[in-house]
Amino acid sequence: MNGTPASDGPAASPDGAGAPRRRGRPPAAESAGTRDRILDAAREEFSARGYEKTSVRGIAKAAGVDSALVHHYFGTKERVFEAAVEVAFGPVIDEREPVLEGPLDEVGERMTRMIIGLWENPVTRTPLLAIVRSAVDNETAAAVFRRLVAGQLLTRITGRLDLPDAELRAELAAAQLVGIAMIRHVIRVEPLASADPEDIVRRVAPVVQGHLTGP
Known part of the structure; x- marks a missing residue:
């Protein structure tokens, strides 16, 4: 015995510094x-x-x-990575799902406007940049990107297309919009990088509609 009184452990400082961290969930x-x-x-x-x-x-x-x-x-x-991008990106797609409803001959414009709008919004642009920049050279990030795009966007569009090549059509439409986002926001090639978003929608929407419902 050394005469040291028993205690329940070292006293915690007011901000918790110096106190041993317990295993399990933090307070x-x-x-x-x-x-x-x-x-x-x-x-x-x-x-x-x-x-x-x-x-x-x-x-x-x-x-x-x-x-x-x-x-x-x-x-x-x-x-x-998965949590960071899914928490930010997933609910936004869920909230905008009705955008993909309505007449099928207008879904190209609605899809274009939705995707362009996500990239133009600083809040959603950050996780999108994280996904795209990471997916280019990393399979883990690419798998997250595929799951987000395929699971939360393409399947909803494919389900509306009563065509034998519906999946390919939806993927071509998505590729068109992802490519524009890459050039505009990642590579930043002018004049596309500074173009008016409404002008982009006006020019691109008919192309996306053609991918989805054209011959």
Whole structure:
């Protein structure tokens, strides 16, 4: 015996510093905004650097947390990427699903306007840039991109086309719009990079409609 009185462990400082972190879920007060802050930082990092050049350590630094906390919430960089883009992008597509309804001979314009609108909105542009830039050179990111595009967009359009090549038609329409987004927002080739969005919609919508319902 050394005469040291028994205790329940080291006393925690008022902000929790120095207290041993317990295994399992962090306290609610700690976790309330931390996860969202990590996801916001991840979207910015993936958007600016792409999947390969983004690290868990970099995400943690941008979010102002320890790397271990990123692993605690998400496990791997792949899961951080999936959560960061799906949380931001998926619900937007869900909310805009009615845009793809209505007369079939107008779906090309509605689809074009919806996709162009997502890219023009700074809130949704960041996760889209993260997906596109990362999917170019990384299979993990490409798989997330395919799942988002195929599962949340193309299947809804294909289901409306009563044609034997409906899937190919929907993919060609999507390729047209993704290509425009790449040139306009990623490669930034002029004059497309500075063109009026309404002018783009006016010119491209008939082409997308042709992919979907043309001969």
